[in-house]
Amino acid sequence: MIRDAQVLELLIDSVRRFVRTRLVPAESAVAQTDEIPAALVDDMRELGLFGMCIPEEYGGLGLTMEEEVRVTFELAWASPAFRSLIGTNNGIGSQGIIIDGTAAQKEKYLPRLASGELIASFALTEPDSGSDAAALRTRAVREGDSYILNGTKRYITNAPEAGIFTVMARTDPSIKGAAGISAFLVEAGTPGLALGKRDSKMGQKGAHTCDVIFQNCRVPAEQLIGGKEGAGFKTAMKVLDKGRLSIAAVCIGAAERILSDALAFALERQQFGKPIADFQLIQAMLADSKAELYAARSMVLDAARRRDAGENISTEASCCKLFASEMVGRVADRAVQIHGGAGYIAEYAVERFYRDVRLFRIYEGTTQIQKMIILMMTMILISKMKTRTRRTRKTTMMKATAWA
Numbered sequence: 001m002i003r004d005a006q007v008l009e010l011l012i013d014s015v016r017r018f019v020r021t022r023l024v025p026a027e028s029a030v031a032q033t034d035e036i037p038a039a040l041v042d043d044m045r046e047l048g049l050f051g052m053c054i055p056e057e058y059g060g061l062g063l064t065m066e067e068e069v070r071v072t073f074e075l076a077w078a079s080p081a082f083r084s085l086i087g088t089n090n091g092i093g094s095q096g097i098i099i100d101g102t103a104a105q106k107e108k109y110l111p112r113l114a115s116g117e118l119i120a121s122f123a124l125t126e127p128d129s130g131s132d133a134a135a136l137r138t139r140a141v142r143e144g145d146s147y148i149l150n151g152t153k154r155y156i157t158n159a160p161e162a163g164i165f166t167v168m169a170r171t172d173p174s175i176k177g178a179a180g181i182s183a184f185l186v187e188a189g190t191p192g193l194a195l196g197k198r199d200s201k202m203g204q205k206g207a208h209t210c211d212v213i214f215q216n217c218r219v220p221a222e223q224l225i226g227g228k229e230g231a232g233f234k235t236a237m238k239v240l241d242k243g244r245l246s247i248a249a250v251c252i253g254a255a256e257r258i259l260s261d262a263l264a265f266a267l268e269r270q271q272f273g274k275p276i277a278d279f280q281l282i283q284a285m286l287a288d289s290k291a292e293l294y295a296a297r298s299m300v301l302d303a304a305r306r307r308d309a310g311e312n313i314s315t316e317a318s319c320c321k322l323f324a325s326e327m328v329g330r331v332a333d334r335a336v337q338i339h340g341g342a343g344y345i346a347e348y349a350v351e352r353f354y355r356d357v358r359l360f361r362i363y364e365g366t367t368q369i370q371k372m373i374i375l376m377m378t379m380i381l382i383s384k385m386k387t388r389t390r391r392t393r394k395t396t397m398m399k400a401t402a403w404a
């Protein structure tokens with residue numbers, strides 16, 4: 001849903017100008033230093049980028065999903081590290097509060113997240129629980145008006161910068177699965193919360209991850225999201241539904257950039273007396289990339305509109321994340337191929353993007369997990385349909401069409 005087309009075009013236009021004139025020229029320095037310059041972070045704050053998806057009543061831009069993905073297409077034209085810094089405040093770091101938080105929790109944190117004064121982080125993954133998120137072992141034991149947290153979270157994006165963590169921990173050890181998990185808001189600096197050293201990653205330099213370690217970390221009970229024990233896994237899954245759609249949008253922005261670089265190179269590079277873009281085998285790689293990119297873009301826009309219309313988009317979000325992240329991997333691979341030897345040299349952006357985009361097939365749920373979710377949802381629908389009478393089958397079919 002687009003609320004005001006003119007306002008949105010103005011926003012997209014200013015983000016596009018900012019990305020192309022300020023972020024793109026800084027990409028290679030960010031990759032070398034592994035730091036985003038403070039002046040650029042200030043500019044991102046000023047543009048309102050940290051609060052794009054936070055409701056207006058808390059100082060954010062309150063973008064709808066369709067508006068958000070359209071802005072993300074622009075943002076992701078530059079290195080993914082820039083989007084990663086604002087990504088947690090708009091997505092996995094704030095959505096738990098927005099979707100399931102109490103009024104007091106919203107009031108306390110959302111305005112500071114929207115302004116970018118506070119960076120948010122989402123701590124679900126652990127050393128022994130990645131894809132099987134419900135197997136997490138971090139414990140939260142109630143003691144008077146507090147919970148005592150113990151455990152380790154791994155690969156936590158923006159943890160080194162974070163002021164607030166959404167932490168999934170087990171409050172009921174008698175339940176091994178999802179129902180024993182609760183979500184907490186833990187402030188950086190709380191005694192008993194420590195950070196590991198920054199991870200040394202394959203790509204996305206400038207975007208930081210590290211372990212977050214809890215050792216007898218006392219968290220006030222009012223920091224339990226929604227004030228409800230046992231609801232934390234569902235909160236995390238709802239957050240990831242949106243997160244996966246946002247990542248798919250990032251894949252599209254990145255693929256547009258990579259394809260544009262590949263096309264520019266193919267038009268410039270001469271071999272056998274003419275630009276390599278004149279050769280059909282090169283043209284085929286460019287055309288395949290464009291077609292797949294268009295398909296992914298259409299999927300993401302459709303899913304975003306459905307979410308705005310209030311539909312359950314778990315399946316669509318997984319379809320988008322699966323297709324778009326695999327698509328950008330293929331586009332980056334072809335771009336390196338088109339660049340030839342130059343594609344293997346760090347001077348060219350495609351070498352960096354090739355490594356950067358590899359992460360999209362892994363985080364916020366691997367490609368294999370997305371396939372599992374898609375199949376699970378489809379099987380639920382089919383089994384429901386099989387057990388109904390003909391009349392109710394018709395109703396279910398109608399519901400399924402609306403839901404699927």
Ligand code: COS
Nearest residue numbers: 124125131132133134178234237238241314363364365369
């Ligand atoms: N929205 C709301 N509720 C959801 C949900 C969603 N998208 N997905 C699952 N749930 C609910 C289920 O309905 C179920 O509730 P009930 O027990 O009341 O029926 C509960 O959550 C448990 O669901 P399920 O049994 O499907 O959980 P599983 O342990 O089988 O795990 C997957 C499901 C694999 C989908 C989950 O573990 C997952 O997403 N793994 C990947 C984690 C990930 O993305 N990590 C990235 C780190 S964050 S950057």
